Amino acid sequence: MNIQKTISSFELEQKNQQEQLATNNIDITLEQSFSKNKPLETFLKHACYPILMSAVALTIFCGFYFSIDFGLCNITFLFCTIIYLAICERFIPYKKEWHPNAKEWRRDGIYLFMTMMGGASSVAAIFYIASLVPPLDANIPLWLEIVLTLLLTSLGTYVFHRASHELPWLWRFHGIHHATHKVNVGNNALNHIFDVFGRRLLAQLPMALIGISPPALFVVSVFNIAQGYFSHANVDVKLGWLNYWVGSPEQHRLHHSVDITEAGHYSVDITIWDRLFNSYFWQPGRKPIEIGVRKPNTFPLSNDIFKNLIHPFRKKKYYSQVPEKNKFEWRFWPRLFVISSALITAALVMSLT
Ligand SMILES: [Zn+2]
Numbered sequence: 001m002n003i004q005k006t007i008s009s010f011e012l013e014q015k016n017q018q019e020q021l022a023t024n025n026i027d028i029t030l031e032q033s034f035s036k037n038k039p040l041e042t043f044l045k046h047a048c049y050p051i052l053m054s055a056v057a058l059t060i061f062c063g064f065y066f067s068i069d070f071g072l073c074n075i076t077f078l079f080c081t082i083i084y085l086a087i088c089e090r091f092i093p094y095k096k097e098w099h100p101n102a103k104e105w106r107r108d109g110i111y112l113f114m115t116m117m118g119g120a121s122s123v124a125a126i127f128y129i130a131s132l133v134p135p136l137d138a139n140i141p142l143w144l145e146i147v148l149t150l151l152l153t154s155l156g157t158y159v160f161h162r163a164s165h166e167l168p169w170l171w172r173f174h175g176i177h178h179a180t181h182k183v184n185v186g187n188n189a190l191n192h193i194f195d196v197f198g199r200r201l202l203a204q205l206p207m208a209l210i211g212i213s214p215p216a217l218f219v220v221s222v223f224n225i226a227q228g229y230f231s232h233a234n235v236d237v238k239l240g241w242l243n244y245w246v247g248s249p250e251q252h253r254l255h256h257s258v259d260i261t262e263a264g265h266y267s268v269d270i271t272i273w274d275r276l277f278n279s280y281f282w283q284p285g286r287k288p289i290e291i292g293v294r295k296p297n298t299f300p301l302s303n304d305i306f307k308n309l310i311h312p313f314r315k316k317k318y319y320s321q322v323p324e325k326n327k328f329e330w331r332f333w334p335r336l337f338v339i340s341s342a343l344i345t346a347a348l349v350m351s352l353t
Pocket of ligand 1: 161165174178255
């Protein structure tokens with residue numbers, strides 16, 4: 001009787017397993033037929049980033065070969081990148097709820113204008129400082145200038161961005177960018193004008209003082225525009241091993257997480273500084289818990305542009321996004337000092353020889 005019972009329970013278990021297997025197979029078949037029926041989506045998921053990087057190469061080539069004004073190349077590339085990624089977002093969204101509506105597009109257009117004004121003001125300030133302190137003449141090969149510019153601008157941006165999350169008086173400006181609950185290509189430009197000014201100034205002033213040539217600055221700026229908007233795009237792409245070298249939407253979504261333990265990833269260009277200073281948390285498939293700021297009621301609604309403009313100057317008790325225990329640790333300060341000194345010294349030595 002007991003043997004009979006055991007046999008029938010074994011048969012039942014086997015039957016259940018077969019049913020489960022059949023269901024799984026149906027799921028896999030459905031998924032395969034779904035991707036077969038959507039070849040454009042499947043193609044875009046794989047080709048979104050390679051197409052963008054090809055556009056970077058093409059823009060740089062055209063800039064040099066046809067001697068087009070670098071500023072004109074940059075601005076044309078910026079708008080083409082936004083349009084391209086907005087189209088990709090429609091076909092391969094990470095989250096459909098993150099699509100901007102018409103009102104948000106208009107709002108983000110105004111923020112984009114302010115972001116560009118912040119960038120232009122930082123360039124004006126750099127020119128002014130360079131007129132007071134005559135820049136050196138970097139006499140080094142172009143490829144070396146490009147590598148140096150990439151590393152130094154990335155380090156400057158990393159330091160300013162990280163400080164903006166950890167210091168309350170800077171977070172009051174940068175938090176405006178994080179107060180939204182969507183991450184898409186449109187709201188990448190949702191910034192306070194002074195936040196953009198400070199970040200660009202810190203990133204670009206050393207280049208101007210060292211005397212890095214306009215061609216090297218052009219190459220790095222085109223790459224950085226592509227990386228900045230791509231990382232912020234609401235696209236379902238997976239870069240795989242490239243995530244260990246360059247910024248991506250997979251990492252930057254985590255940067256916008258309210259959970260501080262996963263919200264590092266301060267760089268959107270190259271990941272070297274995040275990895276060196278312990279703020280690299282990406283793992284394959286990891287998704288942010290929730291998007292936004294730690295204390296949501298401390299910032300105005302993103303749609304109220306004027307309130308956001310004056311918000312950092314209103315007298316209020318401020319906090320930082322990163323609690324004390326998660327801030328930059330003292331053991332990293334010597335590393336930061338040695339690396340930045342080495343890079344600047346290398347640039348100075350090379351420009352003087
Ligand atoms: Zn941030």
